[in-house]
Amino acid sequence: MDIMQVIKDQIENNDILLYMKGSPNQPLCGFSARTVQAVMDCGQKFAYVDVLSNPDIRSNLPLYGNWPTFPQLWVKGELVGGCDIITEMHEKGELKPLLEEAAPAE
Ligand SMILES: N[C@@H](CCC(=O)N[C@@H](CS)C(=O)NCC(=O)O)C(=O)O
Numbered sequence: 001m002d003i004m005q006v007i008k009d010q011i012e013n014n015d016i017l018l019y020m021k022g023s024p025n026q027p028l029c030g031f032s033a034r035t036v037q038a039v040m041d042c043g044q045k046f047a048y049v050d051v052l053s054n055p056d057i058r059s060n061l062p063l064y065g066n067w068p069t070f071p072q073l074w075v076k077g078e079l080v081g082g083c084d085i086i087t088e089m090h091e092k093g094e095l096k097p098l099l100e101e102a103a104p105a106e
Pocket residue numbers: 021029031058068069070071081082083084085
């Protein structure tokens with residue numbers, strides 16, 4: 001499948017999706033570590049893609065979303081931001097309500 005279609009499917013099929021370096025339990029960069037910590041603090045389930053083990057996604061997602069770096073948090077099909085934006089939103093108390101709104105009701 002076309003890589004842009006793979007990315008589109010991932011974004012459309014996961015309401016909370018974090019593209020990061022490494023995994024939530026083992027982030028492999030400080031930017032990804034800080035971001036995944038903020039997301040985990042909010043207590044909702046989320047999907048992630050490790051761009052270090054997916055080089056095609058690493059090289060093409062920046063074109064897809066017009067955002068050059070990782071991490072990238074996508075919520076309900078939209079790019080919310082990277083490390084700076086997500087940690088700032090978390091500090092302001094804005095991240096948790098956004099993720100609660102996006103998460104499927106249990
Ligand atoms: N200011 C950025 C910091 C993230 C950043 O600079 N990421 C770099 C280093 S991890 C990156 O993704 N570079 C492109 C690449 O490694 O493919 C943010 O808020 O997310």
